[in-house]
Amino acid sequence: MARSFGTAEFLYLLKAIPWTLLLSLGALAGGGLIGLLIAILRTSPFRVLRWLATGYIELFQGTPVLMQLFVTYYGLAVLFNIQVDAWPAVLLAFTLYSGAFLGEIWRGSIQAIPRPQWEAAECLSLSFPKQLWYVILPQAARISIPPTVGFAVLLIKSTSIAAIIGFVELTRAGQLMTDATFRPMIVYPIVAALYFLLCWPLSLLAQTLERRIDATLGISKHF
Amino acid sequence: MPLLALASISKRFGAHQALDGVSLAVETGEVIAIIGRSGSGKSTLLRCINGLERPDSGTIEFAGKILAPTPRQLKALRREIGIVFQSYNLFPHLSVERNITLGPTAAKGMQLDAARELARRVLRMVDLEDKIAAYPQQLSGGQQQRVAIARALAMEPRLVLFDEITAALDPELIGEVVRVLDRLAQGGMTMLLVTHEMGFARRSADTIVFMHQGRIWEKGPPAKLFGSPRTPELASFIDAILSVDPVVKRCVG
Numbered sequence: 001m002a003r004s005f006g007t008a009e010f011l012y013l014l015k016a017i018p019w020t021l022l023l024s025l026g027a028l029a030g031g032g033l034i035g036l037l038i039a040i041l042r043t044s045p046f047r048v049l050r051w052l053a054t055g056y057i058e059l060f061q062g063t064p065v066l067m068q069l070f071v072t073y074y075g076l077a078v079l080f081n082i083q084v085d086a087w088p089a090v091l092l093a094f095t096l097y098s099g100a101f102l103g104e105i106w107r108g109s110i111q112a113i114p115r116p117q118w119e120a121a122e123c124l125s126l127s128f129p130k131q132l133w134y135v136i137l138p139q140a141a142r143i144s145i146p147p148t149v150g151f152a153v154l155l156i157k158s159t160s161i162a163a164i165i166g167f168v169e170l171t172r173a174g175q176l177m178t179d180a181t182f183r184p185m186i187v188y189p190i191v192a193a194l195y196f197l198l199c200w201p202l203s204l205l206a207q208t209l210e211r212r213i214d215a216t217l218g219i220s221k222h223f
Numbered sequence: 224m225p226l227l228a229l230a231s232i233s234k235r236f237g238a239h240q241a242l243d244g245v246s247l248a249v250e251t252g253e254v255i256a257i258i259g260r261s262g263s264g265k266s267t268l269l270r271c272i273n274g275l276e277r278p279d280s281g282t283i284e285f286a287g288k289i290l291a292p293t294p295r296q297l298k299a300l301r302r303e304i305g306i307v308f309q310s311y312n313l314f315p316h317l318s319v320e321r322n323i324t325l326g327p328t329a330a331k332g333m334q335l336d337a338a339r340e341l342a343r344r345v346l347r348m349v350d351l352e353d354k355i356a357a358y359p360q361q362l363s364g365g366q367q368q369r370v371a372i373a374r375a376l377a378m379e380p381r382l383v384l385f386d387e388i389t390a391a392l393d394p395e396l397i398g399e400v401v402r403v404l405d406r407l408a409q410g411g412m413t414m415l416l417v418t419h420e421m422g423f424a425r426r427s428a429d430t431i432v433f434m435h436q437g438r439i440w441e442k443g444p445p446a447k448l449f450g451s452p453r454t455p456e457l458a459s460f461i462d463a464i465l466s467v468d469p470v471v472k473r474c475v476g
Contacts, residue, residue: 116308116310119275120312120313121314123273123301123306124301124325124326125298125299125302125330125378126325126329127294127330128294130329130330134314134325135314138316139314139315139316142316
């Protein structure tokens, strides 16, 4: 006899939300570091570094995140010859994945800064890292906020794939409750609504930021 | 010994020979105005001097030292040679003060307090001390360009390059920028300008260089060059300018 879907089952779903958030935040943090490095390498004057960064981006953008997840999960197991927990594997996979996408977003933001800004900084005798730090990155950061928030929304939804290798986040919790209650048409709409509640504020934030930055920055207006 | 000596500088962009064996010496305190039609290589010449473009051949000697285009030498060179661009190129995310103090602090290691004092001083030179806290987009084009001049001066350069710095300005804003140029010239600054301001060139330049097809076609003091051009190319260039602008005609003629 199946359980009915009640408060306990609903609470079980709620308790899975922190894992979805933790996975998303962890991947954003780690991916942010990788992404910054990739973006800088992609725009550096050194061809070999640009190639390496491009290769990384192509690899992770050109393969399904599910395959990346499988390769990390089983790869870690083979590499260390142990049964790996799902958590480090999904965190690593989504970190690498985020690194590629954030790298590409930020590469675009850096390249959106007009060439004369680099030249003006260069002509003040600033070294390449200082040109980046004082002149280019602060401007690129403002441009990149809306697409970065947009990616965060995508990432939160993508983490549902982690359910496939058994990591209990929101989607996996939904599967478990469906198996227990046989009520997919109650459980999954609720799961979807919970995702929506996580993502919608971020989408609103992205839109607001976009308007604000258009209005205040005035970079495009001036070049 | 000249401060800057260019010898046989050539530069090609694809099929276009932008510079074709240009040699030029700039003495300390000299003001040289480079004139010529667009595409004659004027801006490319300036950009070669401070390493934004790399000449295909020829040598650039600054203060007696031949430059090799290594990052370290270019960095050192840019403490000595300032440049002001046609499109100002101020940093839009930084205040006027920070635009000016960035070079001295981040590149030359000057203390921030000293740099802020310096910022006041150079802003006074361009009559914009009251705009020290403003952001570039709050200023008119003429004001932005004067801030850009102040920013270049704050590096305390021995030579300043000006690349058509009034060309992007509305006509009524040109005067305020030219006045600053006049003042700098009188103050003994060594200046190399690409300019269409014939009034300024005649008034404040020691030497006029007329460029044509990537070469120095004619060179000499303003009175001589404007008064009796030797080549038909310069004569027709002067005619072309005079026909569009009666004010310039008064200044030049």
